[in-house]
Amino acid sequence: MIDSVVEFLQGNFWALTALKLVAILGLIPVSGLAIGFAELKLSAKMQNRVGPYFAGGRWGWAQLLADGIKFIQKEDIIPADADRPVFRWAPALVMVSTVGLFVVIPFWDGGAVADLSIGIFYVLAISSISTIGILMAGWSSANKYSLMGGLRAAGQLIAYELPMVLAVIGVVIMAGTMSLSGIIKAQADFSLFGWSGFGDQPIANFISPFFILQFVGFLIFFISALAELSRIPFDMPIAESELVTGYLTEYSGFRFLFFFLAEFANMFTMSAIAATLFLGGYLGPFVNVVPWLGPLYLVTKIGVLCFLMIWFRWTFPRFREDQLQSVAWKVLVPLGLANIVVTAIFKVVM
Amino acid sequence: MEYFEQYITVGAFAGFGAALVAVTLVITWLIRPKNPTPTKLLTYECGVDPVGSGWSQSYVRYYAYGLLFVIFDVEAVFIFPWAIRLEQLGTFGLVEMLVFIWILVLGLVYAIRKGVLRWE
Numbered sequence: 001m002i003d004s005v006v007e008f009l010q011g012n013f014w015a016l017t018a019l020k021l022v023a024i025l026g027l028i029p030v031s032g033l034a035i036g037f038a039e040l041k042l043s044a045k046m047q048n049r050v051g052p053y054f055a056g057g058r059w060g061w062a063q064l065l066a067d068g069i070k071f072i073q074k075e076d077i078i079p080a081d082a083d084r085p086v087f088r089w090a091p092a093l094v095m096v097s098t099v100g101l102f103v104v105i106p107f108w109d110g111g112a113v114a115d116l117s118i119g120i121f122y123v124l125a126i127s128s129i130s131t132i133g134i135l136m137a138g139w140s141s142a143n144k145y146s147l148m149g150g151l152r153a154a155g156q157l158i159a160y161e162l163p164m165v166l167a168v169i170g171v172v173i174m175a176g177t178m179s180l181s182g183i184i185k186a187q188a189d190f191s192l193f194g195w196s197g198f199g200d201q202p203i204a205n206f207i208s209p210f211f212i213l214q215f216v217g218f219l220i221f222f223i224s225a226l227a228e229l230s231r232i233p234f235d236m237p238i239a240e241s242e243l244v245t246g247y248l249t250e251y252s253g254f255r256f257l258f259f260f261l262a263e264f265a266n267m268f269t270m271s272a273i274a275a276t277l278f279l280g281g282y283l284g285p286f287v288n289v290v291p292w293l294g295p296l297y298l299v300t301k302i303g304v305l306c307f308l309m310i311w312f313r314w315t316f317p318r319f320r321e322d323q324l325q326s327v328a329w330k331v332l333v334p335l336g337l338a339n340i341v342v343t344a345i346f347k348v349v350m
Numbered sequence: 351m352e353y354f355e356q357y358i359t360v361g362a363f364a365g366f367g368a369a370l371v372a373v374t375l376v377i378t379w380l381i382r383p384k385n386p387t388p389t390k391l392l393t394y395e396c397g398v399d400p401v402g403s404g405w406s407q408s409y410v411r412y413y414a415y416g417l418l419f420v421i422f423d424v425e426a427v428f429i430f431p432w433a434i435r436l437e438q439l440g441t442f443g444l445v446e447m448l449v450f451i452w453i454l455v456l457g458l459v460y461a462i463r464k465g466v467l468r469w470e
Contacts, residue, residue, distance in 0.1 A: 025370070095371050325415065
């Protein structure tokens with residue numbers, strides 16, 4: 001029975017694509033809600049509050065579902081001055097970029113929706129589409145706060161795009177491929193000074209060789225990812241206390257919810273990409289004996305990175321706009337270039 | 351064929367992302383109240399009536415960042431093919447890229463010395 005279903009799916013491209021669409025359609029809200037709920041509860045713990053408590057009975061687990069249902073019933077207000085078509089379609093563009101990022105993440109061995117040979121390059125290209133959506137939202141609102149927030153977002157996202165690209169190049173040099181599954185295989189097969197106990201043995205090391213050798217790259221990537229996601233300490237584009245909520249000021253109802261959902265879903269995908277590049281993705285102890293452990297390891301690594309992001313939010317104050325730009329251009333970009341040079345020399349000499 | 355199938359999947363997902371927004375907005379359009387009033391449609395400016403146009407003048411500095419970004423991003427694209435083939439290119443490729451990155455760094459130093467990153 002199961003064998004015949006698998007055979008049918010492998011033979012039928014469109015049926016397989018439809019199944020993948022349904023799976024990702026389920027994963028996007030689930031990942032968004034899970035991270036959103038974790039954020040609510042963890043921030044409550046860190047501030048000695050209780051947090052959501054009543055919705056759903058225990059721990060307030062249904063809080064975000066209740067919020068979603070509330071958003072469906074909300075009036076959709078488009079300001080009279082706004083540029084209507086641009087205002088309407090900005091959330092769709094952000095959502096396209098979010099959905100597009102889920103396509104290339106390898107959840108287990110061969111478990112990516114589409115294992116593109118230019119995987120990581122595709123990720124960098126698609127993740128910057130959301131910049132256009134955010135700039136569209138800020139511009140079309142015809143609101144001073146939105147315009148300022150949109151420009152800040154654009155300036156910030158392009159400034160931190162660059163260190164991110166440079167950090168990724170270090171990994172590409174080590175792996176010799178841009179395919180995400182290829183990068184994971186390179187981490188499994190990697191031998192450092194003749195020792196190759198990283199991935200393929202039954203009891204493999206939990207630490208990826210790229211985490212050790214590309215530690216600078218990992219730091220640059222993680223800081224840039226925080227900035228790309230507009231998380232504190234890089235949340236100037238949506239700074240509540242100065243810009244109301246920046247480019248989101250005029251949005252209400254379900255369009256607002258799409259930006260909100262995209263933010264949390266992007267936290268998931270960015271952590272997944274960071275885990276794939278630097279932490280070995282689905283690799284872990286016993287993963288080639290028991291393959292279903294792979295997705296569990298990946299989700300654990302994503303969870304650790306998301307926890308770090310939430311922790312930072314309640315630890316660090318917000319940067320100033322010029323400080324943000326000088327950190328990117330004066331510290332992270334030169335550091336990224338130096339990382340490339342050192343990695344390349346290491347690769348050629350070793 | 352497999353190559354095209356991969357990109358058809360990517361295209362399907364992009365269309366799916368846009369359709370997701372369109373379909374949910376149609377559903378909410380059926381449910382939500384519609385009661386626009388002139389005051390409600392006014393641009394938000396912390397409670398008072400908005401002064402002047404929403405598309406106000408903004409800081410020119412952002413355009414300089416845009417230019418700086420285009421230069422560096424296009425050059426970063428050249429580094430990717432080199433990074434994949436580095437093992438085959440060997441020392442020759444390494445030296446070539448060191449010269450290239452050195453020129454990139456000079457461009458960055460020039461921009462910083464020109465005061466592109468200084469806010470007054």
